[in-house]
Amino acid sequence: MVASDFPEGIYLVDFEFHPAKGKDGNPPVPVCMVVRSWPNGETSKYWQDELFKMRAPPFPVGEKALFVAFYASAELDCFQTLGWEYPENVLDLFVEFRCITNGLKLTHGNSLLGVLLYFGLPNIGGEKKDEMRDLVLARGPWSKFEKGAILEYCESDVVALSGLLNVMEKHIDLPRSLLRGRYMKAVSRIQTNGIPIDEEIYEALLNQWDQIQDLLIAEIDQDYGVYEGRTFKVSSWEAYLISNEIPWPRHESGRLDLRDDTFRTMARMHQKVAPIRELRSSLSEMRLANLTVGDDSRNRCLLSPFRARTGRNQPSNSKFIFGPSVWLRGLIKPKEGMGLAYIDWSQQEFGIAAALSGDPAMMQAYRSGDPYLAFAIQSGAAPAIATKHTHESVREQFKACVLAVQYGMGETSLSSRINQPVARARQLLELHRRTYKKFWDWSDAAVDEAVLGGRLWASFGWQIFTEEGLNDRSIRNFPMQANGAEMLRIACILMTEADIQICAPVHDALLIEAPLEELEESIKKSQRLMQEASQIVLDGFELNSDVKKICFPDRYMDKRGAVMWKKVMHLIVDDASATCL
């Protein structure tokens, strides 16, 4: 990258801001902004009173200029508050640092301070940074001295950015970096939009959660007797298992394996276990007060783009409505006159594996619309005329096998999952290898590449370095996850630029919002653009999508959480809640 690529200049930008009214979930209020021209170092500082008077940023943001920031979505959120158009070209040095070091062990992490330390660049130190951040978050009023200190602190960040750009310049793959920067604009749009929350129920839950927890325990635990107060007693659970003749996995030490994954698997095999698993999960994951809901009853939080090794978003589990227990997603409710749609790519990972490996049988299976049944037919376990209804149990086993391969599961885990002997699980996995040989050759080649080449990559340049040791399962899964993430990013770019209101990306799905009369059109447009995104990532291979529509006054409901939602709603002491059942 050279300065001449951007004749109107390269601008390093940093804002100091706090959430409106000091409440997380509200949009940011810019306090000040410092802009530094690169490489000449000319610097301009602006306090908030000046910023709010500006109708556009005080530096070029067209296609011949470059906007550089560290974690640009935060800066761009301030653009939204100020009503400014986004810059055409965005380069995010946080994202680029993640990309060039992904998979490596970093002593100091990925914060600006950590990145400066990584390159041996000067920095102001963590304590000073915390002190200044606290001053900004205090929301003023600030004395003249404090204003000066905040501006100086903000300037120190752009000076640091300048040094960072000097050392990172040679690592930057500009066109793909700009594509990632374009995604950060989409992220800012999505973060600003947020997710509509049913305020009434949310408030009731917040106020009564302590009491509800006790009632839930009392109701569910009466069949088990394993809680003392809010404490799950392991010895009581062990006694319950013995008296109900349920064999339970144990750690090598002999202690019961109480991980949620184990509870989930066992709940599938023993229905009796399901209610207690749901209760445990709800009590442990539910930190309702941490959910960041703004004054306009919308859940907003950092989507934390590029945080996961696969390049996927990794928003805080407690702040993001899709993070905690699934039943809580019932809080998502469109406002009056509005509708939501949850659109997800159908069998995205299977489709990606089929397309990128070029396995014709796998591609054919995907195109059939039911890859699980198609796999059973292709491997000779079901006749060509089989349907989901005539061969339901066969399809379930083959589905479990496909998912097992995607998760890198072995024969023992698969046999538990399908509740069949290990020999059956082994046979299914062998059938997968035999039926989709080209896919397996490609997957083996990915392992060779990771081990010998030390790196794997996705279609638009996201990469992982594998020298620090990555297990076989993670290596084989990386191409599917990382390309899934690329697909989601491109879909977000295309959709936000087409003025579709995205509330949230959720793994392989997008939650969109539109006025009821425009909802159908928005869904159609979104599905077309998601298909376009799949074609772009998979070199012409199209993935389909499924839609779940939620029109006011209905609420979003994940079927896995429906029973729990109903149970909790019955426990809320408020007549108004009766309307939510």
Add this chain to the structure above:
Amino acid sequence: MTQQNSNNLSNEISLTSIKSLRMPANYGATLGVKKLLTNVAVGKPKKAIFFRTHKSIDMVFPGMLLEQKESRENYLVLHAVAQEISELVRPVQLHAAIDRQNNVFLIPVPLPGESGTRNPWHESLAQAVEHAKMKWIRITANMHIGGYDIYEAEGVLPEPEWPEHDIEALGDVAFRGKIISALDHPVVQSLLGRL
């Protein structure tokens, strides 16, 4: 140009520019990793194994085999030596075979004796090997009839995927370190009671 057309055009340009940045997922393409043939077993397939034999006569070769039943080892004995220890070796045809996991092995089928006939075991093995050229089968010993029962797979199973190696390469791997070219070979010396 209308606003709609203009939007479509900019969308097209945007998509084209994104597509041009795509990198192929051709992992391993420059590394040239290939699976080596490191092990070729010699013997009859186990009773639970479905197998096929190669249709081509080029994938069969004759040899003199010395079987060490105790150690389950097979030695290929060169003609000159075989003449000296004819009571210990057996003339066979070695057929290239493959199982459902694509493991290649050699099945030795004893040749008819001087009378031109085989014993029933050898005869039924020869028939099974012939049958396996067209169908996936497994064989089990039937002591009552003194021969092998042949079970044919009922499902429509795909054709085997043979490796690129010729029979010579398979033989090289199968008998690596197990060729007896002189009478002073330790195995021969042991069988002759000279050690």
